[in-house]
Amino acid sequence: MQSNVIKLNREETPLINSLRTICQKKIYSFHALPISSFGHSDILPSRKIEDDCLEATITDEAFDNFFFPKGVIKESQVLTAKLYNADHSFYITGGTSVANQIAITALYDDKYNILIDKNCHQSVHFHSQSLRANVDYLCPDLVAEDGQLKAWSIDKLTRKALTKQLEGAGYDLIILSAQSYEGLIYDIPSVLLKLLQAGVSTRKFFIDEAWGSLNYFGEDTKTYTAMNIDNIVEAYPDLEVMCTHSAHKSLFCLRQASLIHCKGKDLLSHKIEVAKFRVHTTSPNYPILASLDLAQNCMRKYGNEVASYSRALVNMFKEAVNSEPELSLLHTEFEVFRGHQHIAYDPTKVMVNVRSLGDASEIKKELLKDNIFIKRTLNNHLLLNFHIGVNKEAVNALINGLKTIGNSNLKNCISNKFIIPYPPGVPIVFPGDEINSNITRKIRQCEENGLLIISA
Ligand SMILES: Cc1ncc(COP(=O)(O)O)c(C=O)c1O
Numbered sequence: 001m002q003s004n005v006i007k008l009n010r011e012e013t014p015l016i017n018s019l020r021t022i023c024q025k026k027i028y029s030f031h032a033l034p035i036s037s038f039g040h041s042d043i044l045p046s047r048k049i050e051d052d053c054l055e056a057t058i059t060d061e062a063f064d065n066f067f068f069p070k071g072v073i074k075e076s077q078v079l080t081a082k083l084y085n086a087d088h089s090f091y092i093t094g095g096t097s098v099a100n101q102i103a104i105t106a107l108y109d110d111k112y113n114i115l116i117d118k119n120c121h122q123s124v125h126f127h128s129q130s131l132r133a134n135v136d137y138l139c140p141d142l143v144a145e146d147g148q149l150k151a152w153s154i155d156k157l158t159r160k161a162l163t164k165q166l167e168g169a170g171y172d173l174i175i176l177s178a179q180s181y182e183g184l185i186y187d188i189p190s191v192l193l194k195l196l197q198a199g200v201s202t203r204k205f206f207i208d209e210a211w212g213s214l215n216y217f218g219e220d221t222k223t224y225t226a227m228n229i230d231n232i233v234e235a236y237p238d239l240e241v242m243c244t245h246s247a248h249k250s251l252f253c254l255r256q257a258s259l260i261h262c263k264g265k266d267l268l269s270h271k272i273e274v275a276k277f278r279v280h281t282t283s284p285n286y287p288i289l290a291s292l293d294l295a296q297n298c299m300r301k302y303g304n305e306v307a308s309y310s311r312a313l314v315n316m317f318k319e320a321v322n323s324e325p326e327l328s329l330l331h332t333e334f335e336v337f338r339g340h341q342h343i344a345y346d347p348t349k350v351m352v353n354v355r356s357l358g359d360a361s362e363i364k365k366e367l368l369k370d371n372i373f374i375k376r377t378l379n380n381h382l383l384l385n386f387h388i389g390v391n392k393e394a395v396n397a398l399i400n401g402l403k404t405i406g407n408s409n410l411k412n413c414i415s416n417k418f419i420i421p422y423p424p425g426v427p428i429v430f431p432g433d434e435i436n437s438n439i440t441r442k443i444r445q446c447e448e449n450g451l452l453i454i455s456a
Contacts, residue, residue, distance in 0.1 A: 010396065012300075014075040015293035019054040019286055020064060054290045064288060066091075066284045067277045073289065080296040083303070084216055084321060085227045086261035088269040092244075093288040094281055096210045097123035099244040099258040104175070106268070106275035107204045107240060112172040115160060119151065120177045120208060128175075136164070142343075144336035148378050151184055154194055154342045156353070161200040170201040178209040178243070181376065182383060183349030185215065187224045189344045192241070193232055194342075200357045204240045213245040213259070214348065214388065217303035218311070224344055228259050240264040242272070250387055251295040259287045306388040310348045313395050314386050320399045326406035328397070329356035333448055334381070348386045355380035355453065356443055357405055370401040417455045421446040 073091065081089040092099040102122040108114075108131055112123040116124060117257035118137045125381045128135050138160055140150035164170050174195075179185045188207055195202070207226040215221035222228060226243035233239055242262045247253040260276075299306075321327045337343045354363050360377035367374060367382075372394075376383040384398070419429035421443075428442055429435060447453055 003085075013293045013298045014072040014079075015064075016054065016290045018072040019290055022058050022063060023054055027090055039056070054191060054287050057286075061094065063392040067280070072385050076293045076296060079300070080259065081261065083296055083300055084259075084261050085118075085224075085263075086209075087263045088272070090260040090262075090263070090272055090276060091260040091284075091289055092259070092276070092280065093256055093285040093291045095248075095256040096115050096120070096208070096244050096246040096258045098280060099260050100124050100206075100208060101127045102272065102275045102279045103242045103260055104131070104173075105279055106271040107173050108133065109172065113164065113169055114173045114175060115164070115171040115202075117176045119150065119152075119180065120175060121210065123387070124175055124177075124208060125199070136160070138176075139206075140335055142340065149180075149182060149184065149336055151186075151337055151340070151343055152193055153340060154191060157191070158195060158198045158200065160197065161195060161202060167203055173206065175206045175294070176208070177398055178207050178224075179212040179215070179346065181211060182378065183346035184337070185212065185221065185224050185344045185346050187344060188226045189223065189229050189232060192229060196232070196236055203236070203238050205242070207241070207243040210246040210399060211249055211346075212243075212371045213247055214250040214307055214310075215346070217299060217307035218307075218347065219313040220302075220311075220347060221344070227263055229263060233263055238265065240268050241254040247292055247295055252291070252298055252389070252419075253295045254291040256285065257292050257295070259292070276448075306401075307348075310386045310388055310390065313390060313392065314348060314350055316392070317384075317386075317395050317399065324399070324403060326403040328444070329406055330354060330402065331444050331448060350384040350386065351378065352384060352402075353384055353447060355378050355447070356440065357402075363402075363405060365403045366405055367398070370396055370397065372401050403423050414456075419443065420454045420456065421451040422454055423451065 055366050059065065064073040066073060069077065077089050077091060080091075081087065092102065100121065103123065104127050110249050111420075112133050113136070114128055114133045115136050115138055116128060118139050138157055140152050140265060141156045142151040142153055143149070161171055161174070176186065176188070176191070178188050209215075209226055211223065215225050216227070226241060229239075229241060233241075240262070243258060245259040245261070247257040247259050248255045251257075259270060264270060318332050321330050321332050331353050333348055335345070354360050357363055360380055360382055364374050364377055364382060374382050374384065415429045415433050415435050416431050417429070418427040418431065420427045428446075429439060433439075443453055
């Protein structure tokens, strides 16, 4: 019989293997308390938790130095860097809030002028403030979906940077957020290239790619990623580019597992290590480190496959919406900022317009009764994230959950209201009319054509 257990080779997950060996040894530690000693108490009942919890509180010679690694942490980080096309990668166990602070500290120098995308996460804003940097904000000038989705245009960014240069000193550092939770992705390589070609003198860029780790594994998204800049670094060798990933948001990692990647000048990696030493807790979490090691191995072997499978599940869901009568009131077409070539949309995020079924937050609550958890609603949309942990069973549960809601809506199909597309404002349903599939198709077409549907 074939075993389902995946055997991990030492070269593939060096960090985990070393931790496992340490945990299996009976080490009498007279340093800080290792959680693995739990089962060996003279008082507490015996229990073996080493296998679930690779925590040894062993450092340096016996394991590796977290801040200036030369052993297994280094080996694992090198494997990760290769995976992301980075010059160097660094493991962080305090979340991307901490990773962002480290990245900014590494790039920052006294009295720097910084331009920050206003949509950046709070960690960027708080940390820049505490460094007493001279901060200007890049405010979004593109607005969609009743004001809820915003983005900046390439023109606005370039103008802002060039104007600062004309005033005297340009921006020493530019900080951008690469991807929103809703799935808008900026094409970072093309943004950087356009800035540099326009004569912007900034050479330090920090890109918060917290939601974008999986983008490196999709053929349709890879080109937008911050480390996909080989040709730009070749043309501008004085560049220093860093990005951060919340590994726990899109890879199989424990919460607070985060990555910093960098590309550019040689000294950059040393600057990151020093900044990490200054900012990070001196007690890094080993189970989180182990999960980062496991994630690099998993993504090397299956990254492209799981990324393309997520897209296949998205297609399966969209096909169901287009073909199942109970889902005929829904639609998934969603395109914003058309014509702005530096903005793309993450194919693993799906916005489902549920306006014809009812209030999006009510539908979210209904779905939770079937154990389907959706975090974000946007106006009339449910935002679905088809991350790599979503499987066919989950998609079927979602389809069935929505069908149940759609069915109950279709059953009570005698309208007690006018339903009016605007413009032109002529009702297509009158009180007392039956809402049949013909009518729902018509409503859907109107919505797809951008008309407002008013029921009154
Ligand atoms: C864009 C962005 N950056 C940084 C963070 C902070 O990440 P963490 O929660 O891992 O500290 C978040 C959190 O959601 C985020 O959305």
